[in-house]
Amino acid sequence: MRERHEPSFKSARRVGTQPASATFSGNTIRPGWLLRGWSLAFLWPLFIRLFGGDGVATAGLLAGGVLLWLAGDLMAAARRIEEELEAGERTLPPRLPRRLAGAVLAGLGAALFSWAGAHDSLFMALLFGVLAATGCRLVYGADPLPDRQALEAAAAQAGVKAPELLAAVEEARAKIRAIEERAAALGSRPLAAKIAAIGARARAVIAQIERDPRDLARARRFLVTYLDGTRDVVARYAEQQHDLAGTGLDESFVRLLDTIEQVFAEQEDVLKRDDRLDLEVKIEVLEKQLRLEGIH
Template sequence: MAERFGGKFSPEPHSPGTTPTLAAAGPEPRHPLAARPIWLVVAAAPFLVSAFSEPPAGLAMDLAAFAAFAAAAFVTREGLRAEAAFNARRVARRPAFPRKALGAVLVGAGLWLGSFAPGAGLFGPIILAALGIALHLVAFGLDPMRDKGMEGIDAFQQDRVARVVGEGEKLLAGMRDAILRARDKKLEARVERFSGAARTLFRAVEDDPRDLTAARKYMGVYLMGARDATARFADLYGTTRDAKARADYEALLADLETNFAAQTRELIENGRENLDIEIEVLRDRLAREGVPSPSTVETK
């Protein structure tokens, strides 16, 4: 029988019967248009092919045009990732930098560089650049322009949460990277499932930044311990294929997943209790001011 992994980084187990029923968050959100930016590079390939048959000035212009398209593909892809993360959250700030808009400008610059010829005038290249910008915006859309669900939320607290969540995501990425050394697809899937439970906790704290204090040890200390344990296990299991070590590691993930889900549920329940308290306080104030509540009116 596998023994439960213990140590200073392991949270205490919850009592039997508290197995979490919350649905774990899935992998990092993916934008439905995430595969499109590569076509910007494909579309710019003729510039790369024709560049080496041009004189030096034409060579530089064509290479610059291709580089602009490649940069546009990169920043557009990053913009789509940021938009997918924005859409996946109920509370989110708009991206700090409009990456998709920058991608559109780079496409326009690439078309201008690729079509410009000395003595041929500027009108044609400018028209092509404007058309490229417009087509990019039609294909990929605009970046999110407004914050979502931020009304009544302390911006400073939200920034703190964003930093802690960012560190938590890095620790999860470290776990996923380390388990690859074990060369076992089932273990990789098991780590990904635990990552989903951790992200569910992240989303709960993002929805209510006041929960950060209660969840911080889970998002930092426990995840750091899980990452370190994963690295040590992967190095051992990758060479020895020790069945007992595997069982112990899977028991550790099960304990962590149970505790993360239980903590998430506790945060949600505390949020409901706080809402009930605020409602009762408001009702008491209204009653003292002589304003009847709807329930009182219905009873009469």
């Protein structure tokens, strides 16, 4: 076994993102509700135009309100994505910049309100649109910037391809999210707690792979085996939870999840030590245990 050393680069944030710059922090404002509230403020003018028979103004006000509401949804989605990046649940932000798209929609909505609701000139409507978009930028900040150079540097240093590394970690994170969502829907607090602990352990292993992906192929096999095993345990429990409550079989599911959690807790150290034999043994042991339980 050889001792594994950390890559030379270090980042204040996780590999793959650069912090978003903002004049005011979007954390201080409940994401999206400012824009949604603004859209609701125009309901009264909308009713006045509607009952007054002004079809063009009604359509403009309605479209503007919808655009502002959608802009609020995008701002809320942007905040969730930022939290996922900070928590290690994502490697890179999505290709569509949510905050930028939300600012554009807010600008269009404001322009429609000005033109249709207040009957302003086209110039004034465009001016209000620009001011609204700029205000969104100041209040909510910018989208996190993808820092693919850092990811590519880590991959190049490890001798693997950056797309392969990105695909591996995103696949693992998607599985974790799917497992957690399914476990939360079961209504079993002990199971949900176990899955949450496994998810945290798995994300720590993924972070280690991002920092030093030299053993990507073997680590990927480990993640696939253990995450698929966890998914199969949750799926089997979902099928049989009413029959298993309070039985020994119910306890066997919990013990199996305990085993998976324990192994995930060990694997970050295993990957650091580059203990390939130990990693292979852990994979084979779990596969055997899952077969014995009739799950895999």
